Amino acid sequence: MRLAAILLGAVALLGAGPGEPKVEGRLKEIARLQGVRGNQLLGYGVVVGLDGTGDKDQTRFTVQSLTNLLARQGITIDSATVKVKNVAAVMVTAELPAFAKPGQRIDVTVSSTGDAKSLAGGTLLMTPLAGPDSLVYAVAQGPLLVGGFSAASGGASVTKNHPTVGRIPEGALVERGIPSAFGERPTLRYSLSEDDFTTSIRVMHAINEELGEKAARAVDPRTVEVTVPAAYTANVVELAARLENLPVQMQPKARVVVNEKTGTIIMGSDVRVGPVSIVQGGLSILVTSLPAVSQPAPLSRGKTVAGEKKEITAAEEKPKSLSVESGVSVGKLAEMLNALGVTPRDLVAILQAIKDAGALNAELRIL
DSSP states (O other): OOOEEEEOOOOOOTTOOTTSOOOEEEHHHHEEETTOOOEEEEEEEEEEOOSSOSOOTTOHHHHHHHHHHHHHTTOOOOGGGOOOSSEEEEEEEEEEOTTOOTTOEEEEEEEEOSOOSOOTTOEEEEEEEEOTTSOEEEEEEEEOBOSOEEEEETTEEEEESOTTEEEEEEEEEEOOOOOOOGGGOSEEEEEESSOOHHHHHHHHHHHHHHHTSOOEEEOSSSEEEEEOOGGGTTOHHHHHHHHHTOEEEOOOOOEEEEETTTTEEEEOTTOEEOSEEEEEOOEEEEEEEEEEEEOOOTTSOOOOEEEEEEEEEEEEOOOEEEEEOTTEEHHHHHHHHHHTTOOHHHHHHHHHHHHHTTOBOSEEEEO
16 A cells, blocks of 8 residues: 655744744634533434334334334324334434524434434434433424335335435524523633643733733633633623634644554654665565375274364565665655555554654654
């Protein structure tokens, strides 16, 4: 498998020269405002109207759910007599957005919990969606959209995508909003996507320069706290809108990401390898088994016995050597190793060894 090296944009270093390119991003792209997030909702429901692809009879909780549902509608029936194939028990999940209000609609995902073959063509009955506090925040109901199908005939079957998972766009109606006092906050706290001292200081300076006062301070490498100025005490939303579009010069970490399956190397353009010598070789051992027959001596009344004869062969490959000068990029190193016939698995081991030897001054991630 051919090894590919992909160079990502150059990194803007603190105090970089005027000829080096800079990488900038808006504050809302490199940091999140604490307290402004969605919340997970979960519910258990029943999908009806399936074309014989629902849960089988041995899925008892589906039958119990159906009989309980009918009982609430005033219909009493013995669950032992219920045998239907157009009903499936499902789990319904959704995310309640930040600042969601009653009456707003949100998307839901419906997943089979039994042994149904497909949810295509089904309709989700009214399902309450609750949060971790067991309070109901939304109610879901509606026809499912399934991006797959399953068909079987004469012992043969064909399935495309995942027919047991579907979505209902805007299928849930928000019944309860999450209380929020965002407009009364005395401070705003931003959490950076990655912890970095340089980036947090730059965010602090950018905010203070924009507001014209020292309202921001770097709490730690990931958190920047902004004290709401007196001019924005009654309008914190306007302050957040003003700050989220601030351009900030980023300080990405030197990082090498290796995908062992595909042999792909992704790195920053500032990642270099120090002077190092690499010697790589391998020992292959081949064990073969050949059939063998043992014949008895004439007139010995013995029996012919079949057996196996094993042969073991060991071969040591000629080691591959490579000398790397200081300043060579990881991408160039990968090309050099690829020319020597190094496999992706061996490349991962070599990069790890270079990292342990202290010749790779970057974070190494292996996928």
